Amino acid sequence: MTEKRLSFKEMCAEFDVTPRTLRYYEYIELLHPDREGRSRSYGPREIARMKLIMRGRKFGYTLEGIRQWLLIYEKEGTHAQMRAWVVSADHQLEELKDQRVQLDEAIAELQRLRDDTAQSLLKLDSAT
Secondary structure, eight states: OOOOOEEHHHHHHHHTOOHHHHHHHHHTTSOOOEEETTEEEEOHHHHHHHHHHHHHHHTTOOHHHHHHHHHHHHHHOHHHHHHHHHHHHHHHHHHHHHHHHHHHHHHHHHHHHHHHHHHHHHHHHHHO
16 A cells, blocks of 8 residues: 655645745654655654644644644653643633634724714714
8 A cells, every 4th residue: 555645746735734834844854755866755653743734824823833742742641742732722722712802802893883883873874
C-alpha cells in the first residue's frame, strides 16, 4: 500500500490555503515537504502537521505557538506534547472566553446604537 502524498497545488486545495501561505509555513519551518528539483510533495507526516496547524489557527493560536507545540513532539515525544497541549488549551480557552465577552459587549452596544438611530430616523421620516 502506498502512502498518500499531495503535490503543492493539491495541498493548497486540500486545506484551502494560498500558495503564499503554504510557502510561509515552510519558511517558518512548520512544514518540511520532500523536494525533487523545484517540486514539493507532502507525505502523511506533513499532512497531519497541516491539519494541526489549521486547527490551531481556528482556535486562535499564533503560528509561533503552534510551532513551539510541534517542536515539543519532535524533541520530547507525545506525552510531553499532550501535557503541553492541555496547559495551552486551558490558556486559550480563557482567552477565547474573554474575547467572547468583549464581542458580546460590542454587539450589544452596536445593536443599541443601531436601534436608537433607526428610531430617530423613523421620527424624522414621520415628521416630513
